[in-house]
Amino acid sequence: MSSGIAETVSEGPSMDFSADPDAVSAVAEAHRLAYGHLFNSAFAAETSLIDPLPHQRIAVYEQMLQQAPLRFLLADDAGAGKTIMTGLYVREMLSRRLIRRVLIVPPAGLVGNWEREMCTLFRLPFRIVSGEDARDGNPFLGPESDQVIVSIDTLAGERMFGHLKDPQTDAYDLVVFDEAHKLSANRQPDFRVHKTDRYKLAEALAGAEVEDEHWELPWSAQHLLLLTATPHMGKNYSYYFLWRLLLPDALSTYDAFDDFPRESRERHFIRRTKEEMVRFDGSPLYPQRNCATLSYELSQGPQSEQELYDETTEYIRYYYNRAGVLNRSAARLAMSVFQRRLASSTYALMCSFERRQEKIAGLIDDIRNGRLIEEQLIRQQRGLDKLNDVFETQTADEETASEDGGEQHEEFEDKALSGTIAVTLSELEVERRTVEVLLNKTRDLFKTSEESKFEKLREVLSDPQYLDEKFIIFTEHRDTAEFLVRRLEGLGFTGQVALIHGGLPYQERERQVEFFRRPAAEGGANYLVATDAAGEGINLQFCWLMVNYDIPWNPARLEQRMGRIHRYGQKHDPVVIVNLVAGGTREGRVLKTLLDKLEAIRRQLQSDKVFDVVGRLFTGLSMRDYLEQAVTEDANAVAERLEGDLTEQQVQALAERERVIFGEGGEVRQRLAHLNDEAEQENYRRLLPGYVRRFVERAAPLLDLRIEGDPEATFALVPARPRAADALLPALEVYSEEARERLTVYKPASHEDAVWMHPGEPVFDGLSATILSRFGRDGLKGAVFTDPYATEAYLFHIALISVEQHSQDNAGPIVPQPLESRLIGLRQSSDGTVEECPVEHLLLLRGAHGFAPSRVPLATLARDMVADAAQFIREDVSERVVQAHRQRRLDDLPARLEFVNRGFDFQAAELAAFRSHLSKMVRDGNRRAQGEFSKVKERQRSLTASRNHRLAELQVEPDLIQAGETKFLVHALVVPAQDSEEAERYDADVEAIAVEMATDYEKRFGAEVQDVSRPELARRAGLTDWPGFDLLSRRAEGERRAIEVKGRAGTGGIEMSDNEWAKACNLRDEYWLYVVFDCATSHPRLMRVRDPFAKLLVRSRESIAYIINLGDVIEAAE
Structure with missing residues (x-):
């Protein structure tokens, strides 16, 4: 329901109680449903296509909603559902009218994911704002700008940020930064602080003091939410600067943060590990991970993979050693590119040799034609020494797309391939000849289509135990990804392979993910080939098989890959990760040692936790160093050194270190009893579907609309007079033509093509707004009840x-x-x-x-x-x-x-x-x-x-x-019952006898019975004042019964109220009708009806009250 509903009622007419009671009731119920959180504090969970897990409920309902204003760092492990927790919070805050404008700022690769999940799960119509929108005008003006998603780099751009500074731009109430660890800032030894533009943007929106007037905003967000699974990667100052965004005044310096008490931090921060997250029954939320490392042998003999490997490795070793002597880090980086691509695929290596040859040929040509002298070549090479190895220094989610639409590491590789130890024309000529020989050998081998690694992959894919299952295949290189697609299609899988790489726009990534998600029988893909940069934000819980075609040198990237399938929503236990390694090669021995040792630690600790911290275990260590040393030194010795450097004690020490930094995450298991009690109370407080259905059925005829179809399933609202449905057309047009004819008040089990009507959904809100617009003045005139x-x-x-x-x-x-x-x-x-x-x-x-x-x-x-x-x-x-x-x-x-x-x-x-x-x-x-x-x-x-x-x-x-x-909003004149029959149905003495008999009956079965028939008793049980039933019975075997008791002095029909009708609709089998006849005699008779909604009430069509005759009760009774 829109926040403006109350305002649709103007100053009212004379209060004379002459209005139609049905219209007045509809006005009252429209307002009540619009403020559903007042009656069920977890109302957003009711109106969303999710069932919040224990850790999610704790974060949203016990911490985030309790803090005003919200300044919060949500740092749960990857895959915990931080997007879902954000959506729940936003939906609750909108429902409470505490916020209107929301700005979500994710990395570019996650923009589409955020828009889809907000729309699909929460019916929140966020608009994606792109750089093109900024050129066409100010995208932050007007109602359509109230809920927007902008990628962080787009928003930090001069033109887009200028629109935020526009005096006409209203302040955003809530700003959400996803992957907040990308808001990097750090302090140098000389006291100077280096801040990225991303961080300066966050400072401006958070209301922190900014040093550059370019970043000054005339407003700041009241509420700030930072989301990250990696808040602290061994960098204390970077971690502090995240906190400074939350509380700029109190945490003005690192020392102030260090002095900030633990209990105060807990108000603004929560982090739960995967091991802590469980379901309501206490079972683990995440499945086990089975990691298998499969070794393959290179082909032998002349013109073989082994020959190419040996000669390429000799080339790499020579230049590694020479670069080390000459202190040429750029040349070493160039060799690391070859080393990675040699292990990736023959095609990727061939592409790199071609680029290397082109780079060297260009340098030779420049020198020969006088465009470059040797001194300039030396300076140029020294400039390249400043290059950072993107693979090592950044995880996939930290990469940014290059200007030409490529991946950041591709740009790094291209520059690195210019790095050489040559300083003279003759030295360049020597290397060109060497590269040419290697390139020709690589081309010859590629033409044979011989690829032992791919054959090992084919073995995995054809394993009978994985028949018809979906696989995601990760590689570090786009060249290898394209090679894999061609080879898989060559095996007969044309039209069954999806491809995602960092150069794709998010819309195309979404299409490829949907292609992969779709069952193969419906034209979907069985295989998804993806690069690391594409792994950001792609949630693939529907897939449980993953192959690491390349093993990344940065273990944090390995951890990220697993997070694509090992996350909230994964139904298969276990998930399987297969690593392909050439065990006989120098690099293969080191990588196999790493993977085997991780598996050994997992077995020793009897925990998957090692896979969640593998990236942080290597803080201060460099896998690249081990792998370079495997080429330049004895590979077996390097592997042994790595094995000694990586121990289970390290994993335990890291867990303890993070406990000190983050504090206790809050053991979710210890809260389960309390959370289950809350969930039970909320079950009895629910407004959906019963109250919504009742409102729709009452509102439709008032607006000359007819319900066509079955309200128990799907129906349509059909005009009973021309143009009666015109007010709903804008809302209906949001949906497909088929869905417009399939309205429902019941939460769909899946994303079926139907319109689920509830507060916050456009069609329902349109219906409510029309009732208020047309009959709001009647509510103020009042009616008689x-x-x-x-x-x-x-x-x-x-x-x-x-x-x-x-x-x-x-x-x-x-x-x-x-x-x-x-x-x-x-x-x-x-x-x-x-x-x-x-x-x-x-x-x-x-x-x-x-x-x-x-x-x-x-x-x-x-x-x-x-x-x-x-x-x-x-x-x-x-x-x-x-x-x-x-x-x-x-x-x-x-x-x-x-x-x-x-x-x-x-x-x-x-x-x-x-x-x-x-x-x-x-x-x-x-x-x-x-x-x-x-x-x-x-x-x-x-x-x-x-x-x-x-x-x-x-x-x-x-x-x-x-x-x-x-x-x-509403006035009513209420008078006592006007006929004796009605008074008899509500005789207090008769009801007391009936309640006593129903209570005794339940106690004979060992039940604990609570009387909730009066407001003070209902509140004591944690229910609303009028819960819609009289007794709450809990039987020893765990069965719960919500019992509505009706008594008659003799015999005759009974009456149920609107409230009881709706509650019976909500609770169904858990709702019982106990009718006691002959209460005025010495032999009262008890009759019990389970699910009276289905057996009795759904048949009743009377306007307000539901009169059920004696015969129907007898027929339905057990």
Whole structure:
């Protein structure tokens, strides 16, 4: 439901209670369903295509939603469902009217994934904003900009960021950074801080102090959510700078962060490992991983793989050694490219030799034609020494696409292949001849189609135990990926191979993933060939077989690959990872040692955890060094050294080190009993599908719409008069033509082509908005209802109240920040007494159609009495809610003041130390330091004013919390039952006898029975005031029964209310109707009906109450 629904009702007409009770009830229910979180605190879980897991519920409902404003670092292990937790939080905050504008900032490769999951799972229509949109105008203006996704590098671009700075751009309430570890910043030994543009963007949006006016924004986000599975990769300062985004004032320096108490950190941070995450029954969430390393032998003899390997390795070894002597790191990187590609595929090696030959030929040509002299060649090579090995220094998700659409490591390889030890023309000529010989040998071997590694892959794919299963095949190189696609298609798999690499736009990646997801029988692919850079953000839980065609030298990349299939939602146990290694080669011996040792540690620890930390185990170690040494030294000795460097004690030490850094993750298992109790209570608080179905069935005829089809399955809303459905057409057009005819109120088991109607879904919201637009004034006119339990007439009101946080902007007016919106019900007696009453009270009443309000004297006094009700809201209800919010702020205020004060103290100390350092540099004649010295002095002078200003802001915050406007939405004149038959059905003495008999019956079966028939009893059981049944029975074998009890003095029909109808629809087999006849005699008779909704109620079509005759009860009883 849109946040503007309450505002669709204008100032009301005269309150004379002449409106149709059905219309007034529909208005009340439209508002109530729009504020579903007030009745079920996990309402977003109800209206989403997910069932939150224990760790997800803890994060969202116990931590994130409890923090206002949200400044949070969600750092669960990979595959935990951080996107789902974000979606849940966003949906809940939108439902609560606490946010309107949301900006999600992921890496480019994840943009499509975010858009798809927000739309599919949560029906959140996020718009993807691209660089092209920025050229066409400001994409952050207008309602369509309220929920947007922009890749981080696009948003940091000058043109796009300029649109954020536009004075017309409204502030975003919530900003989410995915893969937040990419917001890198680090402090140098000389106190200077190096910040990437990504980090500067995050500073601007987070409201942190920025040093460059280019990054200044006229606003900052109230709520900030950072998502990462790797918050700390052995870099303390980088980890600190992430935290600084959350609390810029309190954590102004690293020392302030180091001093930040553990319990305070826990409010803003959570991290759970895969081992901690379990299902509600305590079973592990993640399947086991079976990792098998298969060795293959190179072909032998003349013109064989072994011959090519030996000669290429000799070339690599010679240049490795020469580059080491000459201190030419670029030349060593060039050789590492050949070493990787030699192990990858003959085709990839051939492509690299071709590029190497082209590079050397270009240098020779430049020298011969005078465009390059030897001194320039030397300088050029020295410049290349600054190259970083992308494979080693970055994980796949940290790579960025190059300008030509390639992968970042391809750009690195291309530059690295220019690295040479040659400094003269003759030396270049020698290497060109060597490369030419190797290139020809590679071409000759490639033409034979002989590839032992591919034959080993074919063995794996054709294994009978994997028949008709899907495989993902990872390689580091696009050349090898394209080779694999051609070879697989050559085996007869044309049209069955999907391909993803980092050069594909996200739309094409999505298409390839869907191609792979689709069953082969429906034209889908059985094989997905992917490069590492393409692995970012691709969730492949439907696949459980993975082949590492290449073994990455960076173990963190190996861990990332496994995360594509070993994640939340994987149904197969175990998942299987197959590693292909040429065990007889120098590199193969080292890599096989690594993989075998990881498997040995897994067995020794009886835990898969080693696979989750393998990337972090190598912090400070370099697999590239081991593999280079395997070529230049004795490979067996290198393998033995690696085995000694990697131990189970290291894994345990790393786990302990991370526990110290992150704190206890919070043992999810220990919370299961409490979480299961909460889930049980929420089951009884649910609004779907029953209340939604009842609303749709009641609203449709009011709007001249007819329900065509079966509400138990799918149906359509058909106009009963021309143009009656016009108001719903914009919402229906969001869906396919087939889906528009297939509406349902039941959560679909899969992504079927149907429209699931619920609050927050366009068709349902359109229906609700139309009811409010057409009948909102009727709600304010009021209608007459009967209460069978009442002895005198009274008034019932539904109102909307709100609480706001005001802030004084010196340059403009007060801008309120919503803190809470709440529907309240009021019962007002004829003597003027006003008391709060559950909003759902109206569901217990019957519309008094045709009843003349003038028959009740209270009706003539009602208009004046509403003023008293408004005063009660203002002075009692609203004031109480406001004070509760103020008190929470006051309780936190001393700690917040202390942390901010200490933050400024630490900042002052750091500036003083930096000033002293710069002062020495100035004395030593460093001119650059003079400018820095002046800036530091200026910052020191302004620090006191900044401190006083921030502390003053904090101290006044509680006083700026105020009540917002009160809006009456519905009025009702409620009168006692008007006929004796109705009164008899609600005789209190008879009901007491019936409840007692039903209770005794349950206790005979050893059940624990709770009476929840009155609001105070229901609240004690954790239920809503009127749960829709009278008894909650828990039997010894675990069966639960929600029992509605009906009693008759003799015999006759019974009546069930709207509330009971909807609850019976929700609970079905768990809902029982116990009817006790002859309560006025000495021999009462009990009859029990299980699932009365299916057996009795769904047949009833009466307008408000459901009258069930005696014969039907007898027929349905067990």
